[in-house]
Amino acid sequence: MSRPFxxxxxxxxxALLCALAWAGFTPIHVASREKLFEIPRGTYARRMAGDKxxxxxxxxxxxxxxxxxxxxxxxxxxxxxxxPTIMMPGQSFRLPFERAxxxxxxCSAHASGQMTIEVEDEPVMPWERIRWRVxxxxxxxxx
Amino acid sequence: xxxxxxxxxxxDGKPLGLERFHGKVVMLAFGFSNCGExxxxxxxxxxxxxxxxxxxxxxxxxxxxxxxxxxxxxxxMRKFLGSFDPTFIGGVGTRPxxxxxxxxxGISSSKIVHADGSYSIGHSSxxxxxxxxxxxxxxxxxxxxxxxxxxxxxxxxxx
Numbered sequence: 001m002s003r004p005f006x007x008x009x010x011x012x013x014x015a016l017l018c019a020l021a022w023a024g025f026t027p028i029h030v031a032s033r034e035k036l037f038e039i040p041r042g043t044y045a046r047r048m049a050g051d052k053x054x055x056x057x058x059x060x061x062x063x064x065x066x067x068x069x070x071x072x073x074x075x076x077x078x079x080x081x082x083x084p085t086i087m088m089p090g091q092s093f094r095l096p097f098e099r100a101x102x103x104x105x106x107c108s109a110h111a112s113g114q115m116t117i118e119v120e121d122e123p124v125m126p127w128e129r130i131r132w133r134v135x136x137x138x139x140x141x142x143x
Numbered sequence: 144x145x146x147x148x149x150x151x152x153x154x155d156g157k158p159l160g161l162e163r164f165h166g167k168v169v170m171l172a173f174g175f176s177n178c179g180e181x182x183x184x185x186x187x188x189x190x191x192x193x194x195x196x197x198x199x200x201x202x203x204x205x206x207x208x209x210x211x212x213x214x215x216x217x218x219x220m221r222k223f224l225g226s227f228d229p230t231f232i233g234g235v236g237t238r239p240x241x242x243x244x245x246x247x248x249g250i251s252s253s254k255i256v257h258a259d260g261s262y263s264i265g266h267s268s269x270x271x272x273x274x275x276x277x278x279x280x281x282x283x284x285x286x287x288x289x290x291x292x293x294x295x296x297x298x299x300x301x302x
């Protein structure tokens with residue numbers, strides 16, 4: 001194997017290892033611990049028209065220590081119920097989580113009337129951080 | 144937060160606005176008399192909570208607003224609600240009045256037409272707890288047992 005050919009092969013491998021090392025060993029920092037979801041204008045009208053399309057994800061994932069505060073904002077012109085509270089038009093509801101678990105809430109913005117919040121422990125091991133970062137990247141890419 | 148107002152007619156024949164019940168704790172919910180599942184369970188639960196409160200139940204008013212004004216007139220709702228608790232007051236009105244009340248509380252509903260032409264209505268089923276001063280204190284999702292209501296009502300009655 002010629003020397004330039006070996007370098008061509010090694011460089012991507014080294015770059016991949018560097019990227020994995022960064023993703024695994026660098027602590028995760030995000031701009032805000034709040035994960036925002038907005039209930040868009042017209043949600044109630046769509047529900048009343050029998051529209052079953054999900055406007056918000058049926059399952060929301062939060063991570064303790066990183067993004068562990070759910071922030072819901074009602075941009076609809078009609079109140080929306082989330083769990084034990086009612087959000088008037090323009091109001092927001094902020095719900096911090098302190099324990100990893102699966103939580104079920106009534107949510108009037110969902111066609112099913114239910115929303116699940118999956119709260120995970122903070123990723124501390126390198127492979128957990130890599131998995132978290134990859135998942136975040138894929139979610140952002142998917143929009 | 145003040146509970147959104149209602150402009151309906153009560154099954155007792157009087158205008159139904161929440162200001163009528165200031166001084167009492169109100170449990171407000173929406174449903175319809177032909178409902179075979181959610182509404183009877185909700186109403187039985189609310190009746191059970193009042194019963195468990197004993198004498199304090201006199202300070203708790205259940206208001207149940209129809210989402211089916213085409214079939215639910217005052218007499219029909221009175222008969223339906225009376226089978227659970229004669230003190231329950233139903234809210235009836237024209238379609239625009241009911242639509243407005245539903246919208247005020249974010250209550251969605253949709254008609255489900257069956258093969259034989261009859262219909263039922265899928266609707267939001269949370270129960271709104273309104274304190275003695277007319278402020279919206281809490282929303283209780285469908286499915287909570289009697290004791291959960293009794294617990295919250297005792298707190299609201301003390302306040």
